[in-house]
Amino acid sequence: ILNVEQSPQSLHVQEGDSTNFTCSFPSSNFYALHWYRWETAKSPEALFVMTLNGDEKKKGRISATLNTKEGYSYLYIKGSQPEDSATYLCALPGGSSNTGKLIFGQGTTLQVKP
Amino acid sequence: NAGVTQTPKFQVLKTGQSMTLQCAQDMNHEYMSWYRQDPGMGLRLIHYSVGAGITDQGEVPNGYNVSRSTTEDFPLRLLSAAPSQTSVYFCASSTPQGIGEQYFGPGTRLTVT
Numbered sequence: 010i011l012n013v014e015q016s017p018q019s020l021h022v023q024e025g026d027s028t029n030f031t032c033s034f035p036s037s038n039f040y041a042l043h044w045y046r047w048e049t050a051k052s053p054e055a056l057f058v059m060t061l062n063g064d065e066k067k068k069g070r071i072s073a074t075l076n077t078k079e080g081y082s083y084l085y086i087k088g089s090q091p092e093d094s095a096t097y098l099c100a101l102p103g104g105s106s107n108t109g110k111l112i113f114g115q116g117t118t119l120q121v122k123p
Numbered sequence: 124n125a126g127v128t129q130t131p132k133f134q135v136l137k138t139g140q141s142m143t144l145q146c147a148q149d150m151n152h153e154y155m156s157w158y159r160q161d162p163g164m165g166l167r168l169i170h171y172s173v174g175a176g177i178t179d180q181g182e183v184p185n186g187y188n189v190s191r192s193t194t195e196d197f198p199l200r201l202l203s204a205a206p207s208q209t210s211v212y213f214c215a216s217s218t219p220q221g222i223g224e225q226y227f228g229p230g231t232r233l234t235v236t
Contacts, residue, residue: 110171
């Protein structure tokens with residue numbers, strides 16, 4: 010079974026702080042990496058899907074980078090706002106292609122205090 | 124489009140009872156999956172399907188059955204509920220085209236007493 014690790018497990022920051030967290034995965038047979046945001050009482054929603062080493066994606070104040078050679082991805086949030094409070098999940102396909110099967114990390118829960 | 128729908132939203136079962144969690148999607152997605160979410164454990168894959176008539180086991184399949192008779196529906200059956208199955212269950216769908224972004228339903232919160 011693919012091992013996807015996220016750190017830290019939880020994070021508390023003040024409004025306006027910038028923050029980042031990590032997703033680590035085996036670097037062999039890499040196909041794609043997904044980031045999802047999951048707000049309380051809602052469904053997980055896709056933020057980014059990344060496939061290429063060195064890929065950088067950005068959506069508003071949130072960005073992500075990917076290093077497939079060393080097996081990690083960083084998610085950055087610049088100037089955190091209370092509405093950024095959520096659990097951020099990373100996931101990889103459970104195979105070497107798009108199989109409809111994702112293996113998730115444990116998630117990083119971010120709490121932004123006003 | 125309604126996207127991915129799940130029923131019921133909440134359910135309480137007694138140990139040993141059986142029930143079916145319903146999942147439907149109207150996006151014509153071939154791939155569908157069931158996950159359970161437990162505190163500190165992210166989402167764990169229970170079963171998944173790559174098309175009508177084809178299902179396979181995920182990370183935590185024990186105690187659950189699935190079938191996929193149509194593209195739209197992917198029900199999850201709990202055969203004999205146990206307290207360890209208390210969880211939030213999410214259904215998701217995706218397409219084989221592209222890189223597999225998944226669309227999630229609203230979830231079913233199940234409590235087994």
